[in-house]
Structures are given as structure tokens and as C-alpha cells.
Amino acid sequence: MMGPRTVEDVRRDFPLLTRRIGGEALAYLDNAATSQKPREVLDAIRVYYELSNANVHRALHTLGEEATAAFEEARKKVQRFLNAEKPAEIVFTRGTTEAINLVASAWGAQGLKEGDVVLLTEMEHHSNLVPWQLACARSGSRLRFIPVEANGTLDLPKLERSWDPRTRLVAVTHMSNVLGTINDVKAIAGLAHRRDALVLVDGAQSVPHFPVDVQDIDCDFFAFSSHKMCGPMGMGALYGKERLLDAMPPWMGGGEMIRAVWPEKSTWNDLPWKFEAGTPNVEGAVGLGAAIDYLHGLEFRTIAAWEEELSRHALQSLGAANGVTLYGDSPRRGPVFSFTLGSLHAHDVAQFLDREGIAVRAGHHCAQPLMRKLGVPATVRASLSFYNTFSEIDRLVAALDGALRFYA
């Protein structure tokens, strides 16, 4: 049960989940890549286009005012979703990747000097690694990495002992997209702030699974994507503390981000619009707002309780399955399970599972340095959402046995 509703009932909110793949019922276990969308989100986007579509912020007509109101209302929903202090601290972006690039470019332009250090972890997604490689190349600063321990966690006392005093910023994932590890970002923020370093949290994987409170974490930046939390693709947001965003130069130039423009110079708009050049993704903001409402309607404690039951079942049955080696054993974890099957290549496993109607991910999961550390070229990854069922996990485990026999 999902609180007052059955899982079967919740599944009916998601039109795509009724699809069949080659005659088999779809078992969608690739939620860490993207989630499916409930009817509420799809309807909100359709209704926006059917009733209120117009360009935002400057139109002096009813539609323009409605579109602007919908767009800014979505910003307030994100503000409350993250418990940010002000809507001005929420910058809409194309997603997590763009949000991190914004900080790496705009904050990095002034905040990073030659010899400075940006501290990452070995479990970062390429989207929280490559932007910092670029920022370091521009500024002459260096990257350092918090190592991942054998069980897939970070050793914070060790980090404290080996702290490099030139560290200006720590960029860390809230939840690993490979290992499922949930990092203690609050402790990391405290540790960094005592040493005058800032903290950026990559929340792409965490926001679909549990409530986030950026004031409690006390992170300086928080980035997330809409599409992994039931919202549309091409949408996301950056939270940044107001005084930091205020001090940062603009990132992209264009309409909306300016106050006044002369042929040779411009002045900048207020926060958050200073960082939102060009016509924004209003449909995306409306859809993200609807996704937030949908998740609140289910209640996060209900989501978390069901996902915990699913996780226990998945860990137990995958752990007992023939030939399965699981990666990551953090005591605090989300419903993401990476594994290898015997000596089979992950792509062959995923292709076989697809024949059975089971959608999983296979590959390096955009985390090549972590895969090298784990010593595997690729893993299979099953990632769950609150709309998954015990029987889907059982189908996965049975199909893995079938794959072993097929490729033997």
C-alpha cells in the first residue's frame, strides 16, 4: 500500500505504464535515467498551451499575464519544494547539467584563482565533473577527489584530516546514480563552511525520493532536474544563496536578463532573471510545478516507506540471485541497484531483459571514473520508483536467470 492508495491505483496515474513491449507487460526499472509522467503533469502542460500560452514578463495582455503568473507560480512551488528562503534564489535551467555549468562558469569566473582547489568525490556523474574540469582549465585551479570507500560511502573524518586549505568549493552528489549511496551533505556543508569553502549539491537523484531542505543542509547551491521527478524534460532549477547569486556575473546574455541596454554596455536584471536569458521554458515550469503538486499529494513519507520496502525486497532477491554481484552497500541508500551478472556483458543482459519487457540501464552511467575504481567496464542498473511493484522485481530476477542460461 502507498498510504491510502494501492500501488495498482497509483500506477493508473501514469498512462505509459500500461504499455506492452513485444507482447510483455512493461516493467520500467530505469527511473534513475528518467521517470514516467503522471496524467496531472501531462494535463497541466496541455491546458497551459490550450488556454494561456503567450510569452512571459513583458506582454501587456491577458494571456501574457496568465503565462507570467503560471511561470512565477512554478518558481514559488520550487522554492517551497526545496524550502529556499526566497523565490529570487530559484533560477530555472534546462536541468541539473545546465545548473552546475552556470555555477562553474559564473561563480568560477570570480571565485576560482590559480592554485585554488575544487573538491569533488569519486562518485560524481560526468555532469558534476566535466564543468569543473572546464572551470579549472580556465582559472588554473585544480581538482581533488574524496575517495569512495569499499562499501560505496565517503569517509568524512578522513576528508577532514586531508583537507586542502586552498579548497574553495566542494561539489558533491546528494545520491549516487550508480551506487545508490545517500551522502551526508549537511555534514559536508558544515565541514566545508568551517574552512571557508562553498558547497554545491547535485540533487538530480535525491529529489524524486525524499524531501530536501536547502536551509537545513545549508548548502550554497543545489541543482536538480524536473524529468527524474515526474516532470517534463528540458527543465530544472538551480538554488543559490541570494548573496552569492547577487555577486556572480551573468552567465548567458540576451533578453530578459538585462535592465537597460546601450550599444556598448548593459546593466543586469534582478535575481533570478539575471540568469534567465531568452524566452524560458514556460511549459517546463508549469509541468514541474504540477509534478511537485503530484508528489506532495502522494506525500514523501508514503513514497519513502514504499520505496524502502521495494528496496529491501530488491536487495534480498538480487543478493540471493545466481551470478549477481551488487555494487554499493551504503547503510543510507536510495532505490538504485548496480550489478554485474556472471561474466556477461551488461549490454547483453539489458538486451535480454528488454525481450522480457524489462527496461534497465546498462553501461557506465556517465560515471567513468567510478566504474574504473569499481574495476568493471559496465554494470546493469535497476532503479526503482514508487510506482514499481514486488512482482516487477521478481520478473527481473527470473529474467536474469534466463539470461545466464541463454548466454551460457
Added chain:
Amino acid sequence: MSAFDELYQEIIMDHYRTPRNTARLDHIPQTLAHENPTCGDSLKLEVVMGDGEKLERVRFEGKGCAISTASASLMTEQVRGLSVAEARKLAGSFIRALRGEEPVDVLDGMGDLVAFKGLSSFPVRVKCATLAWHALLVTLPGN
């Protein structure tokens, strides 16, 4: 036959389970291995030329999925005895056919390589099947 069964045909599964012409190629440094980073596939290839400028022996060492292993194994059989020019022509044609740049029916005239026809429904797997052939083009003398 389902698309899956078209992909993993018996001939491909046979070459995957018992790849032909494999060897430990320790004399080739890992830095010269051919890699497909998105899959983690890695392949070393050795080509020994014989009398009359024909490919006399082609061997490989690799780790990869069933498709890339079977493709490398089948390749070592198909190009043996060919001249460099013939091997180049075959590799180019095979790669173009899988990429959809040439009608896939050209595979009908390539012996056992016809087994890869089913790959056209799986564009993501094309790079698995072409890794060994790209390696061949780089390894052939006169490159």
C-alpha cells in the same frame, strides 16, 4: 523471428561462445588496444601478412559483449587470405551497411556476416559490431 532472435542468431551465439582465432597478445601494449568507451569494450588485433601480400593470420584478444566478440571472431575468418585492398573494401562495406549508409542487403554476399543483418533494428549496437572492423582498418599495413 523476433528482433531479439534476429540479433542473437545461432551463428553469432556460436562465435560468442567459442570465438575463433583468439590469443594472448601480450606483445601488443594496452595503449594500442581499440576501445569503445561507452561499452567498456577493448580489443587487441594482430595481422600477420604472408606470401603474395595476403592476410595470412589474424588474431584478437578482447573483452566485450556477445555482438562485439562474435563480430571480431567472424572477421578473423572472413579476411584471412584476402589482399590488403580486398580486406579494406570488405571492412568499409560492412561498416557502411551497418550504419545504414549502404543497403544492408550487401551483407547477403558476405558469407556468415549476413548474420549481422538483424543489427539494423538496434542502432545502439552498431558500434559493438564495427569495433573489430575499425581496428582492422587501422592495423592493416599501408595505413
